[in-house]
Amino acid sequence: MDGHPEAMKRQPRGDNSAWDEVLAHRPTDVRDDVRARLVESGLTPERVREVLADGGDVLYATAKSGEEDWANRFGGPLAVALLAAEVSAFAAHLNSRASAVRALAVDSLLDDFSAVTVAARLGVSRQKVYDISRGNLSASFIDRVPWSSHE
Template sequence: MLSNPGGDSGDVIDTRPITWAAALAHRLGDPTEFEQVVSRLTACGLSPQEVHAALADGGDALYAAAQSGRADWSDSFGGPLAVALLAAEVGALAAHLNWRASGIRSLAVDALLDDFSAVAVAGELGVARQKVYEIAKSGLRPPYIENVPWRTP
């Protein structure tokens, strides 16, 4: 049970440890790839909590540090290799979310085609008529993560 004694905002800080499976939920589709990623991150000295933090802010802290112009900008993250691995995970999460959004869009476009012509749907979406059919046929292709790292279930 989580508590927030004396808190009046209703926000509860979850202090449970984060597992690799939770930090890398977007990588769970391929067990071999998942283990390789965990191995690389662990060998670099990164913890699931550090990876989760980078994903939870969408890479904002990494970007701010990189933009700082300081010679030691990567040190607080564990050095250039750690930053490269963290940035790769931000990119992998973004790609996963894009893949998930594409699947959702596909279902919506397919449903629209039940009631409207491809020309009408294309006009509303701002794409060519042929693209409407391409979008509609893709469908959902899980596994997808259920929740983004910055949102608790």
């Protein structure tokens, strides 16, 4: 596909641990399909890791450059679309993780304060406080973002 005919013959096997690590933001039940699409388009775990590590900054800057063949740097338009999808999925994962942490904090606040007080402090409606507090940390979230310096 898109300049990578040999990629059509590859199997998404190889070093699955590298793929599992770079796709840790994806639910386990979809990782094989995602990995297969990435491999079929000629992408490697290293390339995906690189794009996720800068939050898609280079991908965006290259797309915005206006150069005619800007997508070739990443393996063509299909590879770019898949890389952009991973940036989006990663951002959605981080958003869900932050929402789960917020839910835990709000639930804790409700032990000591009224929903009206919590709502006023958060700048949301009383009903929204109850909605927020329903989240939980039981989902499988990544422990650290790739650019974190914390161990």
